[in-house]
Amino acid sequence: MVKGEMGELGEIILPHPPDPHSVSPWEIDMTITTDPDIGAREALRLIGPDPDNWIPDRQGIDHNVTVVGGSGSGSVFAFALRRAGIGRVTVIDAADDEAHAGVWLNRARMNKLRTPKNLPGPELGIPALSFQAWYEARHGADAYAAIDRIPRLLWAEYLSWYRQFLGITVRYQTRLARIEPAEGFFRLHLEVNGVPQVETTRKIIFANGVAGTGGPYVPPVLDDLPRRLYAHTVDTIDFAALRGKTVAVLGAAASAFDAAGVALESGAKAVHLFARRPAIASLPINRVRGYPGAYYNYPELPDAARWFQAWRFREVGSTPPADAIERAIAFPNFHLHLSANWRSAQEQGSRIVAQVNDDVFEFDFAIAGTGYFVDPTKRPELADFAQHIALWRDRYQPPADQRADDLGTHPYLGSAHEYQEKVPGSAPYLKDIHIFNPAGFVSFGLPIGDVPSIRRDVPAIVSRITHDLFFTDWTLHETRITSDNIAPDFDASLYAAAVWKQPVKA
Incomplete structure (x- = not known):
């Protein structure tokens, strides 16, 4: 994605469940005794059991599908793969445990x-x-309506x-270090609890x-600073250590304002947020293509x-939610700088001295809320074949006024x-x-x-995996679906008495 945005940490105020004094004693009793998961259990019962795994085993293959990343997606x-009858699926994550994943x-x-609360997910x-x-099921319909x-x-x-x-x-604690293509499968070079291990898989998500x-x-302007003086929003940041400090935040999208808000809530002496645009991006252009016609096609x-x-989208900019801005501007020691490009940043006396346009500022710490880059050639696990991956710059040359190297x-x-x-033909795997x-942002628009x-x-990815695994093993499936090696549901004795017989003439 184009220097995209992700969510960041902060406190929340939860809506209260309905007041028990506002409902009848019968309703209170039901609230206490009803299993809140009963609806989900009933839904799974009604759609029936998961299909059996229909993928034929292959010698030397550990997994049909390996999913890299164990959080929500x-x-x-x-x-989804289970409901498609695809077995031998493994989900791996480098994090220590569930609390640290995602x-x-x-x-x-x-x-x-x-995102809106009612989007299908x-x-x-x-x-x-x-x-x-x-x-x-846990807090009531009124509580949901209130958020x-x-x-x-x-x-x-x-x-x-x-x-x-x-x-x-x-x-x-399972990290993917390298993908090695083989004939019809991949060797996954993993680190499992710090120990090297090799497993095989047919598909990877x-x-x-x-x-x-x-x-x-x-931003390159931070390259000359020691790492202890700055962080990216992707990093674990000790915000408590910023209490009483003067903090700079570079960037003006959601993650930048979130970081500014947490720093202020943690007691920072002052937070200065620097935006390169003359105004904060406020036009959510992605939203207009969310209707079904544009979404699916x-x-x-x-x-x-x-x-x-x-x-x-790149030109207009990523829009922070209004409440993220309000969170920061609620503090009088928050300062917003527009059209404020950092020209240089150097360490002087364990502080950052930054030249911003024609002004000079001093900071104790800087946070880059500047998003992410996309480039498969920079991922070590793809090193064996990244040079074969088609990029947008390989398939499409935009007009001169739409050039964007980071999208390419x-x-x-x-x-x-x-x-x-x-x-074509260089890397069919x-x-x-x-x-x-x-x-997938340029290809799919979200x-x-x-x-x-x-x-x-x-569904699109799971459907393709189903298709590929089925047709790759078509000869085995053809044998299976044309086999007569199945027990009949009944024999002729079931209907023998009803078979028409010509009456015997007297």
Whole structure:
């Protein structure tokens, strides 16, 4: 994605459950005794059991699908693949445990999710598995109606319930170090609890978040500073240590304002936020293409149209929510600088001396809220074949007035989010690696991996995996579906007495 945004940490105020004194004694008793998960259990009963695994075993293959990333997206894929009858799926995550996986309990600093509360998401069309159903079962419909967007910590709690309720296993402390292509499968070079290990898989899904196909973008102006004097919003930041300090924040999208808000709430002496634009981006242009026609058909648009939409978003800028701005400006010691490019930054006496336009400022610490870059060639796990991955710059040359080098390094993905070959025939295995992270932004027009992309893109990826695994093993399936080696439902004795017989003439 184009220097995209992700959520950050912060305090929230939860809505109160309904007042027990406002309901009847019968309703109070039901609130106490009813299992809040009963609706979800009933929904799973009504859709029937999960299909049996229909993928034939292959000698030497450990997994049919490996999902990289065990937070929200990884869990959704695990459930979707199970419902498609695809077995031997493993979900891996480098984090130590569930509490440290993903962003919601770690690097996310927003108070509430950016997206509307009622967007379809992890439930995959089963309403009883939705956030709304989960929340209302615990706090009531009135409490859900009272929230405008989903509080971040409640979203993390919901995702934890989703994993546990559906019995999704995530293998934590399992880091993917390298993918080695082989004939018809991949060797995954892993570090499991710090110990090297090799496993094999036929398909890979990257559901690994904002930096999954690149990394954090740090402005070059900070390169000359020692690392102890600055951080990126992706980092774990000791905000308590910033108490009484003067802090600079570079960037003006959501993560920058979130970091500023947490620093101020933690007791920073002053926070200065520097925006390179003359005004804070406020036009949410992505929102206008959320209607079904554009949402479902966007991947089939011509390259020129998709590029223009990505370029237009880049030019307009990523919009922070109004409440993220209000959180910061509520403090009198917050200072906003517009059209404020940092020209230089140097260490002097353990502080940062920055020249911003024609002014000079001193800071104790700087935070880069400047988003992320996308470039498969920068990912060590892809080093064996990154040079073969088709990028947008390889497939489309924009007009001179729409040039954007950072968009050009996004992978040019197929309709199921699969990598494609730069040169046809050079790396046919790339079609077996599917990308569900912001690297799909130019190809699919959304922040891929966020809630808005789930309804369209998870089914598309799972459908393709189903197709590929079936037709790759077609000879085995052909034998299976034409086999007569099955027991009959009944024999002729069932209807023998009813068979017409010509009456015997007298």
